[in-house]
Amino acid sequence: MEAESASVLVLCGKSNVENEFALSLKSNNVLRFLDSNPVSICLHSEIRNLHCDSEGFQVDHYMDVLSTSQFGRFLMYSPRLGSTHDVVSHNFGELPIGAVCVADVQTKGRGRSKNVWESPKGCLLFSFTIQMEDGRVVPLVQYVVSLAVTEAVKDICQKKGIQHLDVKIKWPNDLYLDGLKVGGILCTSTYKSNKFNVSAGIGLNVSNEKPTTCLNATLQKLTPVAHELQREDIMAAFFNKFEDLYTVFMGQGFQSLEPLYYKTWLHSGQRVIVQDKNDNQDQVVENVVTIQGLTPSGYLLAISEDGQTCELHPDGNSLDFFKGLIRRKLA
Ligand SMILES: O=C(O)CCCC[C@@H]1SC[C@@H]2NC(=O)N[C@@H]21
Numbered sequence: 001m002e003a004e005s006a007s008v009l010v011l012c013g014k015s016n017v018e019n020e021f022a023l024s025l026k027s028n029n030v031l032r033f034l035d036s037n038p039v040s041i042c043l044h045s046e047i048r049n050l051h052c053d054s055e056g057f058q059v060d061h062y063m064d065v066l067s068t069s070q071f072g073r074f075l076m077y078s079p080r081l082g083s084t085h086d087v088v089s090h091n092f093g094e095l096p097i098g099a100v101c102v103a104d105v106q107t108k109g110r111g112r113s114k115n116v117w118e119s120p121k122g123c124l125l126f127s128f129t130i131q132m133e134d135g136r137v138v139p140l141v142q143y144v145v146s147l148a149v150t151e152a153v154k155d156i157c158q159k160k161g162i163q164h165l166d167v168k169i170k171w172p173n174d175l176y177l178d179g180l181k182v183g184g185i186l187c188t189s190t191y192k193s194n195k196f197n198v199s200a201g202i203g204l205n206v207s208n209e210k211p212t213t214c215l216n217a218t219l220q221k222l223t224p225v226a227h228e229l230q231r232e233d234i235m236a237a238f239f240n241k242f243e244d245l246y247t248v249f250m251g252q253g254f255q256s257l258e259p260l261y262y263k264t265w266l267h268s269g270q271r272v273i274v275q276d277k278n279d280n281q282d283q284v285v286e287n288v289v290t291i292q293g294l295t296p297s298g299y300l301l302a303i304s305e306d307g308q309t310c311e312l313h314p315d316g317n318s319l320d321f322f323k324g325l326i327r328r329k330l331a
Helices: 014-029 059-065 084-091 135-160 214-220 232-254 254-263
Strands: 006-011 039-043 072-082 100-106 123-132 167-170 174-177 180-192 193-205 271-277 283-294 298-302 309-313 325-329
Touching: 006 014, 006 059, 014 039, 014 254, 039 214, 059 072, 059 084, 059 232, 072 084, 084 180, 084 193, 100 232, 100 271, 123 135, 123 232, 135 167, 135 174, 135 193, 135 232, 135 254, 214 283, 232 254, 254 283, 271 309, 283 309, 298 325
Parallel strands: 006 039, 072 100, 271 325
Antiparallel strands: 006 072, 100 123, 123 193, 167 174, 174 180, 180 193, 271 283, 283 298, 298 309, 309 325
């Protein structure tokens, strides 16, 4: 078996505050990794002048575009890593809130429901930390993350003056373009010292046409002049948007974001089949309901043909959330 070389993790901050933190994290050597190969840590300032891979993530460019006050300011970058999600979730307590880990390639990319996330070159692969106190809104933060991705892509297209790429949200956490999945969000959380530690991971096919399609392939078909979106611009625009949307979400609730969310998702007015038990509870019958929006707990709100509102839950068995939906009647 061919031995793989050690991974490198480069630490970098937007300002002196985060760069001093990077130095202490390196000196204290407290980061833990699940990777089978050793991970060696260095500071971006130590390698800045060395020959760098022009295809690797451009840390300086990312920091230049980033304009947040908390999210994305402390960065860990690796050309090749098991999973950015593992780095963030296993080291949550050692990292500042908003810390991000980004990789060019992942060898153990994680998707939802224990799926694998294919993570070739060209895919934007990152995870970051959020901390929340109110458990009732934790299930909704994943929707704020999805919205920040779609808004970031819109914003970049607008700034470049090019045709808007219409990335849509397929509930709960998929990003679709031209009818194909181009991205996904994975949010996991743990509870410690009265706080919810949320790790949010984003995979977005920027220039990798496999396994489905990517943003740049669609852009090439839409625009006469060649334009390419860069991962660094998208990640910085993501955090710039996320910070604003998250402030609204925490201050005013998800309702304030609903008009934008419903404009961006694929489901308003969608008719879906739900499986109900008959009156004797011994047979499953299928009924049609129409999706109206989200319930306060983040499930689908639907209305049946007899006007009854209900909350739709996935049955947990199907990969496609819209198959095997189970409904809970709402008063
Ligand atoms: O659609 C899904 O199933 C969610 C996919 C999330 C993938 C991202 S890629 C960056 C981060 N690291 C991982 O291992 N997974 C998430």
